[in-house]
Amino acid sequence: DAGVTQSPTHLIKTRGQQVTLRCSPKSGHDTVSWYQQALGQGPQFIFQYYEEEERQRGNFPDRFSGHQFPNYSSELNVNALLLGDSALYLCASSWLPGTGFYEQYFGPGTRLTVT
């Protein structure tokens, strides 16, 4: 049973460019959340997708957008990249079991460097 996968592993972009990161959830999971982890900081919630719609959003500008596909995989898009967008981007997938709580499983992350 494959866990959460993310691609690419590493990425280097230039300021002003656009980037797309991809995430495939764990089998059986229908919800995908994205987190940004700057160096030396804890992860911060960007947004969550469920049924192909953004269900909840953190305090991030509109330059950050996403998409969820019918197979539950997801993309994170960042436009007009800034140096401050350099971070580890983590994807987490989850589902709602009978316990009524979303158990989140994290992928290995994509390391984005903006120069």
Added chain:
Amino acid sequence: AQKVTQAQTEISVVEKEDVTLDCVYETRDTTYYLFWYKQPPSGELVFLIRRNSFDEQNEISGRYSWNFQKSTSSFNFTITASQVVDSAVYFCALSEYGSGNTGKLIFGQGTTLQVKP
């Protein structure tokens, strides 16, 4: 407002020493969940434990133990007889049931634990 504070930025111990990582949280919800994650250099977050707000019973799993005290809003993590393999960044996190129950996690800043041989 919800917040998680890990006051210890870095801790260094010698192998076999016991070490406690502190976590203090703030929330207005009466139903919430607390977590600890381990992040090795590879970057992937490894789930260690989840506790809900109605269960204050302490838990022990091998060399790991957790002390949850609602009265002080703390959820501390102790590693007994630390090993070099325990070296990592450890995060405490909070999830509020009232936030639409989406499981959104609010993380602390993390504590870097270095265990020296």
